[in-house]
Amino acid sequence: MEPTPFAETIAPTVAEALRVVRSTLAKPSFEAASTRRHFRIAMSDIGERFFMPRLWLRLAQDAPGVTCECLSPGLDELQHGLANGEIDLAVGFFPGLGAQVLHETLFQEQFVYLARQGHPLLASGGDTKELIRTPHVLASPPGTSHLTAVERVLMRRDVRAPVALRVRSFLCIGPIVAETDLVSPVPNNLAELIADHLPLHLIKPPIKFPSFDLKMYWHRRFDDDPALAWLRQLMVQLFGAA
Known part of the structure; x- marks a missing residue:
């Protein structure tokens, strides 16, 4: 079989059209070392403090663009x-985003108490009843539900912990606790970070606070975006089961 003269005439045009169609339908790729991309990531103040230093060091090394x-x-x-x-x-704890938002758990977060070193409470060995009766400072960053979950426990009839101060940011909890006799329940990963830089003592809670899974969330529409898939994989490598 041989092509007709007409087929030979249109062959180059058809070949070019097929090449354009194939390149259009081909799955885009993401080369971390050479691609320029701007990521917009939603997270709380804790997330910025916990995730961004390590994430940025890795991005600067593997994806300078x-x-x-x-x-x-x-x-x-x-x-x-x-x-x-x-x-x-x-990235964080954002329940109720809907069925179209996919998610993946990075690790589970627990609450621990922070008190200043030299706090009178510590002289008595951190007695459970004394800790509960000590004035508290609580944080509730915008867009999160941490305060509701913690305060629900503290306000139980069998607890009735005194809440003396409420603030908007977890990042100010450390300095406040370090300079006063207030105590505060905070997520354990943040507590360990700030206790390395301030004269603070970590105390295991004498009452049970709800733990929560810290997750990544993204919309189903962008599940196949290679750049976002790469970013999610990097987050798992750096922080999975932290």
């Missing part, structure tokens, strides 16, 4: 941002 922007949106803004691509990834 990548830049990041951290956001702290409310729940509605976060849902819309993930759906329309204005937010690439959310």
Whole structure:
């Protein structure tokens, strides 16, 4: 069989058209070492302190063309941002984002108490009843539900812990506790970080606070984005089961 003269005439044009179609349908790739990309990541103040130093060191090494922007949106803004691509990834504890938002657990977080070194409470060995009766400072970053879960336990009839101060950021808890006789239940990974730099003592809670899974969240529409898949894999490598 041989092509007709007409087939020979249109063959170059058809071949070029097929090449364009194949290149259009081909799955895009992400080369971390050479690609330029700006990631917008939603996380709390704790997340910025815990994740960003290690993440940025790795990005600077493996993906020098990548830049990041951290956001702290409310729940509605976060849902819309993930759906329309204005937010690439959310990292933290964000329940209720809907069935179209996929997620993967990085690790489970527990609450521990912080008290200043030399606190009168520690002289008595951290007696359970004394700890519960000690005035507390609590944090509730925007867009999170940490305060609700913790305060629900502290306000139980069998606990009735005194809450003397409420603040918006977990990052100010360390200095406040270090300079006063207030105590505070905070996530353990943050507690270990700030206790390395401030005269603070970690105390195992005498009452049971709810633990929570710290996760990554992204919208189903962007599940196949190779750049976001690479970023999620990097987060698992750095922080999985922290």
